[in-house]
Amino acid sequence: MRILHTSDWHIGRTFHGHPTLDALRGVLDALVAQVREHAVDVVIVAGDVFDSAAPSAACYPLLSQTLAALADTGARVVATSGNHDSAARLGFQSALLREEITVVTDPTTIGTPVTLTDEHGPVHVYGIPYLEPAIVRHLWSGVELRSQAQTMAHALELVRADLAERGGRSIVAAHCFAAGVEATPGVEREIRQGGLDVVPLSAFDGPDYVALGHIHGRQQLSDRVRYAGAPLHYSFGEAGKPRGSWLVELGATGLSSVEWLELPVPRPLVTLRGRLDDLLDDQRFDGHDEHWVRAEYTDATPQPDPMRRLQTRFPWCATVVHLPHETLPDDGAGYARRVRAARDDAEVIDAFLVHVREGEGASDAERSLIREVLDARAVAEARA
Template identity: 75%
Template structure:
């Protein structure tokens, strides 16, 4: 049996205020082509189909079109809900879907497989929707579910118990943060914000393959436990990570091989660093002019209207950051001491600029403007 493992489509997510629907549509169309070209039997979508619990109408249209294209290729499809999905909205018409499309959102179905046969016999697919411990512990009151690890471990215990009774080959599908993930793998927003709840790798013992979602970068935790990551780049931190899916082959004895299928990147992501003048003129940045750009300008002081100026060269500049290189040496003087030491209005202005610009006083051009303004004021006072 040939399986394609994908996840974290996040239909409806924006990228720094820009819609990603058209780009994602093109990528998912290519994924459907790959399913057909590689004679895939089963497509797994391991959670976070949508980016929010209440997606816009256009998001449902994209999901419908993609599922139809995948189904038309002859593959069966198994979709589980992630933490971004509303299980109710994603699964409300699961019973009405065409044959071969399975949507798993009900925690009470954990341990009940979707069984699909090939020439070697049945393969049992155990879908585990995202299980928030606080929301599901009442379903298993004796299990003491206080963490994601405890919850997934309990769910996998149900899977193993059913599998022991049935026998045969099996695949588990879950949406969680598993131990061993690299810190730079494209970590979900909630994890980066501190809600880290790690599931030990041993929790996934048993099945021939474990298809995980939740991490946006490709990860191989073992030969049989993997993340496919998201099909699009959703942050600049993911910019150097490949996009794609895992092509998993099962033979009569279980896992046979796993290979990576690349997906196209509609627009590359580049993080550029230099002074604002360098970013606007330097030829070494020419190949980034049509990329999504995160511009980090290193001038000592904030510059005027940097986004507008940068977008003249980089029309897809999405974010601008002021990241000055180093800090000027502290001379130990407080602002009040500088003010008291000023012997003229020009020195008083310079003391203020040093205070608010991290040690940088007036430039030669600025000092000339200050002198002109002071001279004009003195002349006006003399005439009065």
């Protein structure tokens, strides 16, 4: 039996203020084509289907069209809710969906699998929605559930107990932060508190394969426990990291093989660094006009209107950061000392410019303008 493991679609997410729905639609179309090409039996979407608990109206057609297209390939689809999703909104139509599509959002269904059969017997797919301990602990009396680790461990105990009675092979889909993963700063919403909510790898013992969601880059924690990551890049920290999904094959006795299937990257990410004039004119930065660009300009002082100027060369420049290449060494003359040593207002202003510009004072033109303003103020005060 073949299983495609994907996650973290984040339908509705923006990239530095730019909508991503059209790009995601193209990538999900490619994923549907892979499902058809590889004759996949089950598609697992391991949480964070939407990016928000209250997605816009435009997000719902993309989800419904993609789920229907996956089902039309002949595959069974099992999707779970993640920490970004509203379980109520994601699951409210689940009873009306085609029988080939199952959306798991109800914690009380943990331990009740979707069961498929191949020539080797049954395969049980257990969906575990994102579990917030404070919200779900009342569902299981007598069980201490104060952390993600405890809550996920209890969910897996329910799975193992059910599997022991049913027998056969099994897949688990869950959304959590597992021990040993490398997160991308600023990308995955924090669902840990002081490290207590990291789920240990041992919690996932038992199933033949565990399809995890929440981390946006592909990661392999063991042969049978993996993250597929998000189908799009949502941060410049993810630049160069592959996008795709895991194609998992179960044989007669369990996990047989796992293969990575690449997905297209609609617009690659690149970080360009140099003086602003070089970023605007230097030929070494050619070829990035269709990339998402993070520009880091290294001029000693902030430059006027850098985003507008950079977008004339890089239309998809999404962020600009001023990172001076050199900073003024500490000569022992701090800002307050320079101000005290100033002989007139013009020198006070120059001391301020030296301070905020990392060592560069007023230019000749600026000195002339400063002097003109100060002289005009002196005349006005004399007349008062």
